[in-house]
Each structure stands twice: as C-alpha cells, then as structure tokens.
Amino acid sequence: MSMIQPLPPYLVQRFHGWHATGYQANRSWYRRLAEDGQRPRAMVISCCDSRVHVTSIFGADSGEFFIHRNIANLVPPFTPDGEQHGTSAAIEYAVTTLHVAQLIVMGHTNCGGVDACHEMCSGHAPDLEASTSFVGRWMDILRPGYERVKDLPAERQIPALEEQAVAISLENLMTFPFVSAAVESDQMTLHGLLHDIGTGGLRQYDGERFTAV
C-alpha cells in the first residue's frame, strides 16, 4: 500500500529517547514480561479521549493494567450472536484467560461521546440517528441512561449522563455470565470511577452515587 507514510521525525526522536532511558532502566522487567507473558492485576475500560491517561493517574507500570478504550467507556449487553463484538472480546479475554482480579470502568467529564448521545436522544442530532452512523449506533448503548436523566434540570443532564455511562456499563457487565460468576465467587471485584479532566479529581461509584476517593 503506497499510502503508508513513515513515522514523523519528532516521534522517531522521542521513541529513541524513551528506548535509551525508560526502556533501559526497566529492561529486565520488559524482557521478563516478554518471556513469561503478561499477568495484569486489573482490566480498565476507559474512553479513547486524549485527555484520559489511566496509567498516569495510577502510576501504573508496564504489565499492570489490561486496558480497553472505546468511545465513552461503554460496555454493551451480553449478546452472543456470532457477530464481532470488540469490547465483549476484550472482557472475555481479561476475565476467562487472564483472570484479572479487578475490573474497573472509568468515565470522565467533558466526554464528547456523552455529549453526542445527549444531542441524539434529545432529538438534536438527526445525523447520529442514521443506521449508517457508527457513533450513533454505539451511543445507543447509553440510551437507557438518557431516559433516567432527561427530567433533570437542563444543566444537570450531561453530568448525570456521564455518571450513567459508568453505571450502565457496570450493569451490562453483570449480564455476561463469566463476569457475574467471577464476581459472585469473589474471583474479581467491580469498580466504577469518574475522572474530572479539569480539576484532576476522581470520584468512585458505590452502586448509588459517586463520591470523592
């Protein structure tokens, strides 16, 4: 394919810089990770958003977190219909093959996907309702959340929908038989978090509300 381009020079430079420092300082661990395979303690489901860095805020080393990132950190309901479900595949692999001990869903404020969902569900984004809109169909997962927040005062709806993106994903997770089995047998714990981009704050979900950690 002739349209593939070489890496821009500034990224080449930065890579070589990392290799000479971060990699060298930790090279025995990287080598062991390659030889023995990964054994992450947790799976994190977070958003693709460029402002969300779960490894930074938790000071995570290589090998600690198995991370799936999609638009708005959503988990669809269990649907074993033989079709391609990337999120479900990641969860299945983490729980049944890697046996992670924690499964964390981390949402965030100022989420473009949540905004788009609110626009769509409130009737202001007809484009997203087209069957050909990948973003629209993906955000359908959060429609039940919109039903729960639509009667709140206008300025409260988006923040509440950001919370719902975590709550509904946790609810959907429990529809996966291998997830509920692992949780019920204490093989794995579930956690819900909401990260504030501007203040850097972190709130956690207890099944009813979000409070600062």
Added chain:
Amino acid sequence: MSMIQPLPPYLVQRFHGWHATGYQANRSWYRRLAEDGQRPRAMVISCCDSRVHVTSIFGADSGEFFIHRNIANLVPPFTPDGEQHGTSAAIEYAVTTLHVAQLIVMGHTNCGGVDACHEMCSGHAPDLEASTSFVGRWMDILRPGYERVKDLPAERQIPALEEQAVAISLENLMTFPFVSAAVESDQMTLHGLLHDIGTGGLRQYDGERFTAV
C-alpha cells in the same frame, strides 16, 4: 448494585500522589483541555495488552493521542449494517469529528490475541470456533492474514501473523469511505508500527515490509 467495591487502597494512594505532583505541575494545561476540548493530532489503535504503552514510548502529553485499544489492534472492514461497532465508531469520531492528522496502527510482539488466532485457524482451538466465543469471532478479522502466513516455516508464522495484524488493519481502514477520502486528500496520513515488548524496539511498515525506525 451491591457488588460494586471501593477502589483498593494502593490505587487511592497512587492517585493522590499523581494529583499532588504530575497534576499540579500541569494543572493549567488540564484545565484548558477541559475548557477548550481536545484537539489530538493523531489517533492510535493499539492492543489492550498491559505491556503496550504508546504514550510512554512517545513521551506524549495529555491531549496528544486519541487512543482506541482492542484485542490485537484490529480494524474490521467497513460494515454499515446498523449494528454496534465500537472500533468503527472510534475511527469515525476521530476522522470526521476530531479531524486527526495521523492514524497510527501499532501492533506488538508476544500478542495473546494473535496466538489465539493462530491456534484457531490451524485447528487447535475448537472453543474459539464456537459462535459464542467473542474472542474467536473478533479474531476472525485476522483470518485472511493466516491464509497469507500458513505456508511459512512453523517458527515464522506467529511473527508474520503479528505483522499481518497491522497490515490487514491498514487495508481495512482504507475500506472506510471517510478514511480513504481523508488519506487521498492529504488530510490524514496512515502509519503502521510494530513494537517489540522484550527488546523495546520499534519497526515501521512501508506497505511491503517492516524495518527499524
């Protein structure tokens, strides 16, 4: 939901450490990112694997990379069938809403997903062939890659299939009309990379082969 647990203390402690240091030193930038929204220059599609940290190897600050992570960094072909496609939604959002200038697919060595695909395609993993296997159905995306490598010497097949996970994703990307339009009009460039977990090395794809950066 009573099964939601509070965050383990080691993560609470690390978060507070980050908030007192990394967040404080960069707090005005985080605030501005929250107020003005993200404007990432690149989208990166990489694997969920806990040993792959694209922000570390490229020294990326918050706001630089829009990152989608799934099993084996795969992109399915363009399929506008009205179903939920999380990867396609992430790509659509990055290209048509964020207008990223670069789209980078980064694979890696020692990939569990690629291993599973090889097992399945070579007839050694009947479980993965079940219609109910999310991992199996997801790895079907890489089946055309197996066909290209299955006649290589045995010890070459897995490394070649890791390369195919990048090559086929780039090929599938070009089946998305908004991707090919952006590439052909020079609004966006495509890049393919392969990261070696153990040596820390990085090779780039030119459409035919992978060579060290």
Added chain:
Amino acid sequence: MSMIQPLPPYLVQRFHGWHATGYQANRSWYRRLAEDGQRPRAMVISCCDSRVHVTSIFGADSGEFFIHRNIANLVPPFTPDGEQHGTSAAIEYAVTTLHVAQLIVMGHTNCGGVDACHEMCSGHAPDLEASTSFVGRWMDILRPGYERVKDLPAERQIPALEEQAVAISLENLMTFPFVSAAVESDQMTLHGLLHDIGTGGLRQYDGERFTAV
C-alpha cells in the same frame, strides 16, 4: 517566588530521552561549543509562531543559527534613543560581536501578528490602537506595509502584508549603520524568505518579488 512550578513530567521524560540520545551522539561538539563559544554562520529573524521551526526546515545543527524570534519577524528602524530595544540588541550583537556572514529574515503565512496589524490598520481593532497595547504598538512597525497593500483586492491584502513584513524588516535593517556597513563591504549578505505553513513551501525575496527556492 512560590508561584514557580516544577516542570511537567512529560517534559522531564522527553528531556532525559534527548540527553541519552541526541546529546550523547553529539556530546563532543556540545562540549566544544561550550568551551570555545558559539560561532554561528547566520542570524535568523523569525516569528514566535509555534508552527515555524527554522532549525528543522534547514536541518540546522547546534551552533549554526543565531535566532531572534519576535511577533511577525519584525525589525524596527534604527533608533538609538537610549531605550530598551531587544530586537536591535540582538542584531547589534550578531553583526558586531559574532560577525555573522548571513542575516536572514524569514516570514510565514497564516501569521496572527500580520492579521492583527491588518485589522488594526483597517480600523477594525480599536483595542490594538490603545497606547497600552504592546501588540498594537509593536505592529505599528508594519503600518507602512499596510499603506502599500490597502488598495489591493481584499483577498490579496493579507498575503501581500505577510510579504511586507519581510520587505520592511529588510529595509529597516539597512538603516542600522553597522548592518549597511557590513553589507556594503561584503562582510554579510541579507536574505528574505517566506515559509508556507500548510504546503511547507519556501519562497525567497529578490528585492522586488518572492519566488520559490
């Protein structure tokens, strides 16, 4: 001063990466530059704009270019009034102490300073006309350029004013006795360039017009 903050972590990481690679590979030259002092062959006057990297586009090594950067790459007329003139000080040092052989003024397209000047001179930016506007008073240097372009068709005025930011700076440079003496005695040559941000192009000035290099 308690308001001074430590460097954000991503910059610390990148610095250490550079030190382990770019610095190490060139360390004998850096050491010699420290011991013997700089002996740059050229002075470049360019804009503060973050999209203008004269060292990149000319592949310049450390020690080659003495670079002054201000808003819109402007040179004020020679005014030895005992006040603080940062641009004039940089030129005086380059010409009379460092004896650079070339003095290059490099403008660029899409210049925010030139836009602001055009707004101000055409009467659409009263704020910039206030005596307390540093940007406004600085852009006064380019007012004679506005007079030359104001009767062009509207869509031609900004591009022509970007060219004037180079032309007028070169004219003002010749009002400095030490500059004109060095030029007239062939100790130093003057050059005018205009860099196109989007296409990456470069045009040079021959005293009348700009043509591609």
Added chain:
Amino acid sequence: MSMIQPLPPYLVQRFHGWHATGYQANRSWYRRLAEDGQRPRAMVISCCDSRVHVTSIFGADSGEFFIHRNIANLVPPFTPDGEQHGTSAAIEYAVTTLHVAQLIVMGHTNCGGVDACHEMCSGHAPDLEASTSFVGRWMDILRPGYERVKDLPAERQIPALEEQAVAISLENLMTFPFVSAAVESDQMTLHGLLHDIGTGGLRQYDGERFTAV
C-alpha cells in the same frame, strides 16, 4: 533593494531534503495547523544563542511551543508607555490571545549576553554604557541581578548571574497584570530552567534555588 541575495545553495539543498522527508511524513498535520491555526500549550522565552534548541531537548513537534528568543532570555518590567516593546508584545499575545497554559523561561550557561552584562556592571566595558549601545541598554534589565551577585567570590559571579537572568525575568513577568492574573487564577503556570550547554544538563528553579530535573 539590490542588496538582497539569493539563499546559499547549502540551505536550498537542506530545505528540499526536509520537504521530501520530514514535511511529507507530517504533511497532514502541517496542513491542519495552517487551516485551524496554532494552539500551543506553552510559551518559551529563551536566548538567541545558536547552541540553545528548546524544541530539540523537549522533542517538540510543530505547534507545541510559542517561542520568543532574545539576548539572555530577558523580560523587562511592565512598562506601558506607548513605545515598542517586542518582548512584552510576545508575552501579551501568548497570554491574552493564545492563552498558553505554561510560561517557561529557559536560561543557559556560557551566555555571551550575561558575560557582557557582568563586564559592564563591573566597570570593564565602557562601550556598553553608551546610550547608543543596544546591547548595553538591553542588559540593563539584568543590573539588579548583578547587585545580588557582586559580592560572591569572582568565579561564582557569572554562574550566579546566569541564574539571575532567569529569576529576574520571572519576577518581571509577575509585574505584567495579565500574567499575574493568569497565574493567580491557575490559568497558567510559570517555570524557570537553566540549560548547561556543555554537559547538556537541565536544572529547574523553585523560586529559591536551581536543582537538576
């Protein structure tokens, strides 16, 4: 103007090399920077010295840093007298128009401007004391720094004055109302650095002393 010369061939050649490589690999980003405008996260004030490359040591891509360079990285005190102040104009533009999140003053060792200031203030450079000396009048900004270091042992005075060039610039920055307002409201953070040309080292200022990053 007949004294304008064409660009020397070695620079023409290097430019074409960059355009065929670095520009091509990053061309979509450059195009987007041209269409959407710059949004740099930081302003850097550094010296014109040819041995100081802030984009290199921080692996910065085009669009990251708004850079003002003058002799000895000095910031004069806030003086809204209607005269032309290029440094103040650059700061005003960065803070009030671009809303940069970080303002970094980076000094360096072996600074010719600092040496000249020391010569002048200690009575060994009568030429620099002339009202017509642009370099002398510019270095007057650093005179208060000389007062603080003049009683140190002789060999300590120059290194201490290089530190003062950073410290005094930071102090003067806070005399600009728009700077202090941005700092006090956490819209912008201030940072002070000192780069060692020979060793490649980097020290940061905490308001009292400089320590290695």
